[in-house]
Amino acid sequence: MDTTEQIRQFLDFLQPQLGQEVHVGPWLEIDQQRIDQFAAVTGDQQWIHVDPERAQKESPYGSTIAHGYLTLSLLPYLTESNHPDFFQNNYPGMKYRVNYGLNRVRFPAPVKVGAKIRARTTIQSAEQIGGAVQICYIITIDIQGENKPACSAEFLARLYP
Template identity: 65%
Template sequence: MSAAEQLLAFYQQQKGQEIAVGEWLLIDQARIDAFAQATGDLQWIHIDPQRAAQESPYKSTIAHGFLTLSLLPLLTQANAAGQFEKNYPGMRLRVNYGLNKVRFPAPVKPGDRLRAHTTIQDATMAGNGVEIIYLLTIEIDGNDKPACVAEQVIRVYP
């Protein structure tokens, strides 16, 4: 059995199972402001705390949905030392193939803490590699609704 076939079998056995819960990450206004500057999305609801306190339905600024999305590698610890070797034995390369469904059910406010829950949704052969679909749920500490729910598609190759 090839390394890709072994990896496929490993992930198919875990289908539907939560495989990881990340560490909490505090989202502060400085991070929101830096993201706004980097992306050019300077809408007041993100960067003007005084106006947001008066006019926003959330009574504060909120993080960009795409900020939450951009934090997926950090929140899932996908690139932490040793994670590649642990999660993809026998593979030499991982490619972010994209996202399927992405939703932002609840706003993220400055002071919120986020963490990622990772569930294996599917795994299939993709040429000589393996395509894995993760269901990522980004939890907001103390909130019933998640900040983000996304299907991430990655491909790994021997």
């Protein structure tokens, strides 16, 4: 089968999923150790993230909070997109996927230390771009027990046959 036919078949596979929530990931507790490790790796040592005593006294949140980019960096785990079966089950006929980027990212609510978060994924669109299929996912990272999400992002992936 040629590339054009593989792309057409894959787009046909995705068509019924457009606008649909296709995945809800597991809850993950964000502890201080994870926040501290992220701070050490990125060099972002702002007290609101790494100083629990000061954050308890001075922060409007009453505790340390996760970096927004920490929350964003957890997308592969939260979406389970690196699980061994994920690719085969979700991208039939495709050989590999690349992270193409993000169109829009917002952090509406802070993730306080000890909070649990999870990702919900919706397929917004899918289209052929050259010899690939570009999928735009809307990913919302919920905070357990909160009304506002921790993060909302438009994630672009390109898949190649």
